[in-house]
Amino acid sequence: MESVLTVENVSFSYRSKYQTVNAVKQADCSFERGRAYAIVGKSGSGKTTLLSLLAGLELPGGGRILFDGRSTKEMDRDAYRRDNAAVIYQNYNLFPLLTVMENVLYSMKLKGIPNKEARERAEKELAAVGITPDQFKRFPPQLSGGEQQRVAIARALAAGNEIILADEPTGNLDEGNSAQVVDILLRLAHDENRCVIIITHDAEIAARMDRVYTMRDGILEGTD
């Protein structure tokens, strides 16, 4: 199968005046369409950093990341996030002043998806992650952490991007919801030919993915 994201010898450090943190020291891997991946590892091992690199939110210090053969350094990374890669953040990152529905609609409006279609997709995805219609008009701060997390997932799924990058998407979910979310993500990969990459601490969830990478102190190791 073709590789959609290729990580070539990537390293990344956070630099500040006072110190330099080598968050990712060495990462080499590739991600394909139609498959689901898990990245596991201890806290602070550099998982979120790698995800930011994959999302084009940061640029690698060394090496390169290719999306369909093009380096993230050279492409329009805003357009890439808008049209190709959807990110689900560890801390949800919802707009506090927009309702649940509006939050989900937002990324679709950015892509220019017509109102009616956007609304249908939003309703479908929200329902899929277990958000009830009476919650559509609430604001994120009026939801529980798990509900906010599910809204964030729905927002990423509704956008319809082919790469889904999720940072601990099930971190705040109970077993039932978390299984449901994992089902959805796996179905997207296998049925809709998308590339799903999730970071998780949950060994069971990792085991359900097609492939698992382990982050060890900034070094990415592949385990099949």
Place this chain on the structure above:
Amino acid sequence: MMTMIFKRMLRRPGLSLAGLILAAALCFVLCFLVRYRDAQAAQLEETRKTYVVRGVVTDARGTKSNNLCLNRMFLDFVQDEEKGLWPYITDVRMIKNLECESDLGTGLAVGVTSPETDRRLDASLVGGYYTDKADFFESKDFCCLVPEYAYEQYRGGQIACRLTNSYTSAGLGSVGDNNGAEFKLDVVGWYKGDGADVILSFPAVQRLGGRLTNTVSVDAISFALKDNTQADLVREIAAKEFIRPDPSSLSFRPALTIQDRQYRAALTELEQNVRRTERLLPLSAFLSLAAGFFMGFLSVRGETRTYALMRTLGVGAGRLTAMVLAEQLLLPALCAAAVGLIMGRPLPALIYFACHAAGCFLAVLRPALAAPTKLLRAQE
């Protein structure tokens, strides 16, 4: 996208309203100051143009301004277009008196150049008059106004007056011997007063004076300056014939007083006001513009997290800038437009708006250009 912007704005009405009021207040302060400065400058200009400064001929001591018995040399000097005062003055008022005995008693035949020359005629003071002769003040005809009480008696007829010119020095000419002759004057109106004086036009009295003694003289002269800024020039020219009034003077020469002290005081005060405002204006303008700038800056800065979020969802730098400016500048723009129109000072309002916008723009550079993850982390 615009609807999302409006929704976000409406969902924090307190914040939007506070920002709006603050922006309006700052903009108002700026417009107000400019308007205040303009009003003061206009008042100064108005005073310069419309304040009437008069010059009055008096005796050497400056104590009396009527019955001066000035010979024709002074009259000529005032009326001289080349070497005299004529080019600089306007609304010239002159009086020539003759002694007059009539059935009304012993009084004066007063020749005046205009109703304002004699307070008994001047309706803006306590006087007033009526005449059925339209060109009364310009005419050389021997007609007169009698006191109000005598008008019924003489209306349409004549009054016999024995006239004596007290000015008898002829200068170069020969003195006529008609002094004390009787003239019949047409009664063409009345003035408010109850003495024995009759009032004639200045030219008519000059003509009568000529008939009586073959002399020309004048008893009172006053005038207004055409241009108030020329007061010193007029003083200088007048110094050829007139002295400055001096209470202890024993001189027989007449003096000229240009009554511009009040005018100068008023002008000085207005000029001080303008200067004070102009000194105040840059500082306060700077303060309100700086405040506008910071308001714009802080209002965008406070939303950095939201804007960083938008970046992570794929809003490009240019689009973000446009959206942020639309969101943050809509209300201030309305505000500045309203204040500018209401205050009638669109330019300062525009400048205020520009500063506010510049503040917003500076603050939006960070979310637009910096890595969004860095911003989100920093905001947590």
